[in-house]
Amino acid sequence: MIVSKFGGTSVATAQKISNLCQITKKSLAKDPVIVVSAVAGVTDLLSEIPENPNNAKSKIERIRKIHYDLISNLFKNTQSNEIKNYINQELADLSKHTRKKIYDKSEIDKILAFGEIMSSHIIAKALESSGIPARQIVASDVIVTNDNFGSADFLPAPTKKKTKKVLLPIIKEKIVPVVTGFIGTSKNGKLTTLGRGGSDYTAAIIGFSLNAKEIEIWTDVDGIFTTDPKVAPKAKLIRQISYKEASELAAFGAKVLHPRTIKPAIKAGIAVRVLNTQDPNCQGTLICDKPDLKNPITAISFKRKITLINIYSTEMLFKKGFLAKIFKVFAKYNISIDLVSVSEVTVSVTLENHDHLAKALDELSKFSSVSANTNYGMISLIGEGIVTSSETIKKIFDILDERKILVKMISLGASDINVGLVLQYNRIEEAVNVLHNKLLIKNLNNAK
Numbered sequence: 001m002i003v004s005k006f007g008g009t010s011v012a013t014a015q016k017i018s019n020l021c022q023i024t025k026k027s028l029a030k031d032p033v034i035v036v037s038a039v040a041g042v043t044d045l046l047s048e049i050p051e052n053p054n055n056a057k058s059k060i061e062r063i064r065k066i067h068y069d070l071i072s073n074l075f076k077n078t079q080s081n082e083i084k085n086y087i088n089q090e091l092a093d094l095s096k097h098t099r100k101k102i103y104d105k106s107e108i109d110k111i112l113a114f115g116e117i118m119s120s121h122i123i124a125k126a127l128e129s130s131g132i133p134a135r136q137i138v139a140s141d142v143i144v145t146n147d148n149f150g151s152a153d154f155l156p157a158p159t160k161k162k163t164k165k166v167l168l169p170i171i172k173e174k175i176v177p178v179v180t181g182f183i184g185t186s187k188n189g190k191l192t193t194l195g196r197g198g199s200d201y202t203a204a205i206i207g208f209s210l211n212a213k214e215i216e217i218w219t220d221v222d223g224i225f226t227t228d229p230k231v232a233p234k235a236k237l238i239r240q241i242s243y244k245e246a247s248e249l250a251a252f253g254a255k256v257l258h259p260r261t262i263k264p265a266i267k268a269g270i271a272v273r274v275l276n277t278q279d280p281n282c283q284g285t286l287i288c289d290k291p292d293l294k295n296p297i298t299a300i301s302f303k304r305k306i307t308l309i310n311i312y313s314t315e316m317l318f319k320k321g322f323l324a325k326i327f328k329v330f331a332k333y334n335i336s337i338d339l340v341s342v343s344e345v346t347v348s349v350t351l352e353n354h355d356h357l358a359k360a361l362d363e364l365s366k367f368s369s370v371s372a373n374t375n376y377g378m379i380s381l382i383g384e385g386i387v388t389s390s391e392t393i394k395k396i397f398d399i400l401d402e403r404k405i406l407v408k409m410i411s412l413g414a415s416d417i418n419v420g421l422v423l424q425y426n427r428i429e430e431a432v433n434v435l436h437n438k439l440l441i442k443n444l445n446n447a448k
Contacts, residue, residue, distance in 0.1 A: 315368070
């Protein structure tokens with residue numbers, strides 16, 4: 001059994017959905033389970049509705065047109081009309097959720113879920129039209145989560161039980177389940193979402209629950225590259241990468257995978273392969289436990305804009321529990337920290353901007369002096385052998401020194417495969433390019 005996830009760009013046109021059908025047809029002997037995202041652009045439109053409810057009607061009409069155009073290019077008249085009726089029913093239901101002026105997180109999740117529900121119906125019908133028995137499955141019927149609306153985590157035991165109960169009988173009938181990505185249900189029965197990009201996570205959760213042989217992430221690129229090719233044109237495709245490296249890449253800025261995708265796969269020991277819908281013959285990137293690694297640095301990821309927070313207090317001197325006090329505040333507002341640096345009286349942390357950051361800073365200022373600066377970006381150099389190579393560490397700083405690029409903060413040793421550097425945001429792309437070309441481009445045996 002395999003789980004194949006197709007992202008928004010992979011279901012954005014009739015041609016790409018036809019490619020999806022052909023890919024699925026070739027894998028029928030493997031008992032595929034399909035996971036799909038919303039059509040490209042639709043989740044963005046849905047997310048704008050709670051932000052500006054007065055424009056809800058125009059957003060819904062744009063969403064209708066996106067789906068109508070797709071349906072008209074995929075299906076003949078009679079079937080096209082039936083599927084358009086389904087879309088109309090969903091959008092009528094969506095309209096009922098758009099009459100408020102203020103939305104809480106659970107209500108926003110209900111709105112965001114419509115994209116995957118509509119796309120999964122279209123794709124199930126497209127598979128049937130190409131001769132493949134298929135059935136739409138809304139993931140709220142199989143994935144059980146906590147109630148962290150907007151970025152929920154799945155609960156393994158109840159999810160595994162429900163997934164097996166719902167999906168295994170369908171698979172045994174040789175029907176391909178087409179599962180909505182991104183969606184779950186809390187223990188209390190409320191619809192939740194897994195965060196933007198959460199369809200990858202859905203695929204990994206289902207793979208974990210069914211003990212799949214492999215999880216395929218179909219996207220619009222050939223796989224995972226040594227860095228973003230738009231920033232470093234010499235970037236190369238990575239043929240194999242370890243679970244740990246892929247997790248670090250996703251967490252520190254790489255866009256190919258959702259940051260939480262790998263976790264369920266690691267638990268179950270399932271290989272993950274990143275593939276290109278537009279070039280199914282490309283080998284892609286295999287993410288596994290023990291890849292063939294030959295270079296201290298495998299890849300470089302980055303975030304163009306982060307916030308650097310400095311927390312200063314003389315109370316830190318010879319006191320116990322001060323760090324716990326700081327991180328309790330961040331935890332209270334569900335704020336995730338990327339890098340941490342600690343001196344005698346100062347704690348520096350980096351994070352991406354957050355809705356409740358101002359509240360957290362206000363609370364921290366009650367017992368410390370706090371400053372926040374948004375003029376920084378972060379680079380992560382990732383590789384299983386990076387921390388054990390003193391020569392590599394020296395080269396990193398020599399290269400940056402040659403370019404007069406100042407490192408404001410460094411994280412070295414917290415992870416044995418990641419060197420994190422905080423720089424001025426306007427030097428990030430320059431630094432990525434030069435580090436990539438001088439450290440990776442000459443010895444990328446694993447990318448050949």
